[in-house]
Amino acid sequence: MSIEKSIIEKLSLTFTPRVLDVVNESHMHSGPALESHFKVIMVSHVFEQKRLIARHRAVNECLAEELAGDVHALAIHVYTPEEWETRQHSVPLSPKCLGGSKSA
Amino acid sequence: MDTLENIKQQIAENNILLYMKGSPKLPSCGFSSQASQALMNCGEPFAYVDILLNPEIRAELPKYANWPTFPQLWVDGELIGGCDIILEMFQQGELQTVIKESAAKNKPAGEEQA
DSSP states (O other): OOHHHHHHHHHHHHHOOSEEEEEEOGGGSSSSOSSSEEEEEEEOGGGTTOOHHHHHHHHHHHTHHHHHTTOOEEEEEEEOHHHHHHTTTOOOOOOOOOSHHHHO | OOHHHHHHHHHHHOSEEEEESBOSSSBSSHHHHHHHHHHHTTTSOOEEEETTTOHHHHHHHHHHHTOOSSOEEEETTEEEEOHHHHHHHHHHTHHHHHHHHHHHHTOOTTOOOO
16 A cells, blocks of 8 residues: 555544545655655644644654654644634645755 | 753753754755744744754654654743644744743843843
């Protein structure tokens, strides 16, 4: 199974999101891996009353296996349904790579 | 010094500390670039550690912080978050508040603002 698919499966199971979009942004970055950089956009009731750091920790934990493996960057944009309406379904763009992993 | 002790000391001694790839002037990663840019826009001095030059910190800090990626912003000994959280807080004006409060709290005696 592709990493992208397993990310989608795990997040769906853990957060039962209303909105889930997993974007493979690996093409924006240097390095040979085809599945190294991902962006997760997710809307779920689970995030209500939770601070940003707690929400991100929950996502990181859910994908710990992937992050310990090939996944090198994970942009996380998670909202409650109410926040999602307030921001009119918009998410920030991810930055272009500056070649950090190449020189590392 | 043991790497973990080194990390703890850095976090204890620098009230605003960014672990990043590259430096604020010459960032080596888009996420680190955005994070340091937002932090600079808060208008207070901050410390940074280039983890590309410190591979042992790069390896050790994620375990200690329970946070898998970089950049990482630490304020007053507490992990605030990575790039997405820093930017989100900056857009909401929360980051500026957190940074200004920390800077005011940690100002050396005799340098209080007029």
